[in-house]
Amino acid sequence: MSLPPVKTRERLSEVRYEIRGELARRARELEAQGRRLIKLNIGNPGAFGFRAPEHLQRAIADRISDTDPYTHQQGLPQAREAIAAFHKQRGTPNASPERVFVGNGVSELIDLSLRALLNPGDEVLLPSPDYPLWSAATILNDGRPVYYRCLPENGFLPDPDEIASLVSSRTRAIVLINPNNPTGAAYPRELLEKIVAIAQRHKLLLxxxxxxxxILYDDAQFTPIAPIAGDLPCLSFGGLSKVHRACGWRVGWAVLSGDPVASGNLHHAMDLLGALRLCANVPGQFAIEAALHGEDTIAPLCAPGGRLYEARRAVTESVAASRHLQLVSPAGALYAFPAVTGAAAQGFDDHRFALELLETQDVLVVPGSSFNVPYRNHFRVTLLPQPDDLREVFRRIESLLDQYAQRESDAQVAVA
Incomplete structure (x- = not known):
């Protein structure tokens, strides 16, 4: 007798995460056949030869004998003190170790904080495009994502008036990703002030x-939102994975700022949920103080001549030379989000393009629609490969798009 399939949660059908989804599975199959792929789907520095800084590695090695026991559910006291001090230097109000939560990466803390916040049917305002974990965590915690547009013609910056128009009686929070993944947009202070004003008016969590x-390029500036928010409850998320190239250590943090009384219930809820999972990875927490208060190792990589800067240059120059692509040059982060335009864009489907690029050109990218946008003519690449590898990638992309444009031209001739 055959057994019936095990039923799974129905809301999983609403969740998409193509960064590690169907295309990534197909890539593994091709690699098993001996194909050599250039994989640009994940912002994973260690996979491209980057290493976590030596002073962070030493900080863990020197304390490895102290890493066997569980620690406090919010994190090691000295790690939380280092994070709080870092945020005080930024001007974060009421930044204290008691209001810092260390997690197994920012991903865990996003899920944990939304679980602490949402009741069924509550709404969260999310950017479109977003990092899709934000949408997934909202859905899986019984919330409803409501998207505000970050349009390419506006440099992928949101319109505060649109954000304000989307607030309803069920709205609980406004999410910002700054600098943005996937677009690389960095939000100016004036824009952040307008968004904070909306949150204050409607008593929303930021x-x-x-x-x-x-991770910033040229003259781009990062402006933290917590100092602007003042007494308004705000959660600021950071970690070791990107700036410090230590993804596998799974070390992230969230700082709850603003009026302690107004955010007291949220603090207790997050503390409870943190306790239920006992604690975050302990060894990596010993690197936090060295990361936040030690040598700056990311700035040289983002300056002219640095590897990330030159990788970004390779992408922007390749797109500028393309007959089929446009790009809002990323101001920060580790990605570019080009658009396909012109004849090659006629009838274009980003997922079909990504699959064909993988099958015929041995290049793995992420379809733009995976980031919860309504249009289907974008794709995301990471800036982590060597610059020459990225130039080769865009030569292959151009070759495929040439075929698309030629097919469109042939179709137009046939119709005529």
Whole structure:
């Protein structure tokens, strides 16, 4: 007798995460066949030869004998003190170790904080495009994502008036990703002030994903939102994975700022949920103080001549030379989000393009629609490969798009 399939949660059908989804599975199949792929789907520095800084590695090694026991559910006291001190230097109000939560990466803390916040049917205002974990965590915690547009013609910056128009009686929070993944947009202070004013008017929680805060190019500036928010409850997320190239250590943090009384219930809820999972990875927490108060190792990589800067240059120059692509040059973070335009864009489907690029050109990218946008003519690449590898990637992309444009031209001739 055959057994019936095990039923799974129905809301999973609403969740998409193509960064590690169907295309990534197909890539593994091709690699098993001996194909050599250039994989640009994940912002994973260690996979491209980057290493966590040596002083962070030493900080863990020197304390490895102290890493066996569980620690406090909010994190090691000295780690939380270092995070609080870092945020005080930024002007974060009421930043204290008691209001810092250390998690297994920012991903865990996003899920934990939304679980602490949402009741069924509550709404969260999210950017479109967003990092899709934000949408997934909202849905899986019984909330409803409501998207405000960050349009390419506006430099992928949101319109505060649109954000204000989307607030309803069920809205609980406004999420910002700054600098943005996937677009690389960095939000100016004036824009952040307008968004804070909306949150203050409607008594909404601000949740700002700032994991790329020090990855900036040219004259781009990062402005943290918590000092602007003042007494308004705000969660600021950061971690070791991107700026410090230590993804596998799974170390992230969230700082709850603003009026302690107004945010007291949220603090207790997050503390309870943190206790239920006992604690975050302990060894990596010993690197936090060295990361936040030690040598700056990311700025040289983002300056002219630095590897990330030159990778970004390779992408922007390749797109500028393309007959089929446009790009809002990323001001920060580790990604570019090009658009396909012109004849090649006629009837274009980003997922079909990504699959064909993988199958015929051995390049793995992420379809733009995976980031919860309504249009289907964008794709995301990471800036982590060597610059010459990225130039080769865009040569292959151009070759495929040439075929698309030629097919469109042939179709137009046939119709005529």
């Amino acid at each position: 949740m700002c994903d700032e994991i790329y805060d020090s």
